[in-house]
Amino acid sequence: MKPWVLLLLSAPAWGLDCGQTVTRKGVYTLSRSCSGEIRVQADGASINLAGKTLRCGANRFGIYAPGVSGLRVYGGRITGCFTGLHAPSASRSLVDTVDFTGNRYIGLTLGGSGNVIRNSTFAEIGGYPVSGYAVGINNPGPNCSITRNTFRNLYKQSQAFGEGVGILLRRGKCTVQHNWMENSTPSYDIGIWAGGDSYAVIRENTITDFARAVIGTPGAYLYVTDNRMMLRGPVTDSHGISGAGMSAGNLIDGFSVPVTVPSYGDTIQ
Numbered sequence: 001m002k003p004w005v006l007l008l009l010s011a012p013a014w015g016l017d018c019g020q021t022v023t024r025k026g027v028y029t030l031s032r033s034c035s036g037e038i039r040v041q042a043d044g045a046s047i048n049l050a051g052k053t054l055r056c057g058a059n060r061f062g063i064y065a066p067g068v069s070g071l072r073v074y075g076g077r078i079t080g081c082f083t084g085l086h087a088p089s090a091s092r093s094l095v096d097t098v099d100f101t102g103n104r105y106i107g108l109t110l111g112g113s114g115n116v117i118r119n120s121t122f123a124e125i126g127g128y129p130v131s132g133y134a135v136g137i138n139n140p141g142p143n144c145s146i147t148r149n150t151f152r153n154l155y156k157q158s159q160a161f162g163e164g165v166g167i168l169l170r171r172g173k174c175t176v177q178h179n180w181m182e183n184s185t186p187s188y189d190i191g192i193w194a195g196g197d198s199y200a201v202i203r204e205n206t207i208t209d210f211a212r213a214v215i216g217t218p219g220a221y222l223y224v225t226d227n228r229m230m231l232r233g234p235v236t237d238s239h240g241i242s243g244a245g246m247s248a249g250n251l252i253d254g255f256s257v258p259v260t261v262p263s264y265g266d267t268i269q
Contacts, residue, residue: 012027030076040063088139108138113141164187169193177201177203209232213239224250230253247266
């Protein structure tokens with residue numbers, strides 16, 4: 001049994017409904033599918049969605065947990081919200097097996113150190129009328145791990161400025177591995193974006209029909225190995241890997257600019 005499962009089994013347990021505020025450490029199990037924001041104000045709180053669906057309004061958060069430590073969210077769906085999980089500056093969080101399909105702007109935001117996001121789905125994000133962005137994972141923070149997640153159909157919204165982004169890294173080292181990213185049609189959107197002082201270790205991911213598969217801005221470093229990046233139709237000024245860093249052992253297929261970093265053993269088609 002995994003250590004975090006043992007921790008959850010030994011913690012105090014309570015039922016949970018939409019609209020409640022969590023003020024003590026413990027395991028809180030959602031009792032039914034419902035609508036309304038859940039607030040978390042305690043370190044060490046675990047939110048077991050228990051296969052249920054948490055819904056909220058277009059301008060609200062599904063779970064709002066600013067600055068907490070040791071948050072766990074797992075096992076269900078959060079949909080229809082401005083942001084599914086909004087936990088700015090949260091650290092040592094675990095998000096596991098959560099379906100964020102159908103949120104309006106962002107799947108989740110974290111920001112503190114040591115966060116883990118795995119086995120979750122970020123798809124069909126859109127419907128926020130103010131911004132053209134649609135983001136799966138926003139600012140997971142330094143020393144993060146993003147593993148075995150699925151990203152589907154993240155497109156720029158209707159506004160003139162913006163884009164769809166699977167993962168948006170802003171600072172520190174983060175490992176991104178074994179994720180699946182796919183848009184149904186090729187588009188000028190971004191699979192993985194690294195900014196600020198990010199050091200992004202990107203390996204063994206599949207990225208399909210994001211015309212800017214991996215992008216780093218000045219100050220960020222990309223270490224990109226053993227990924228599959230494919231563009232199944234022409235998109236003007238498409239980039240496989242662009243920024244500063246190194247690339248090795250990747251398949252880069254269909255991009256007008258395959259790679260701009262030093263490349264070692266990449267297969268370019």
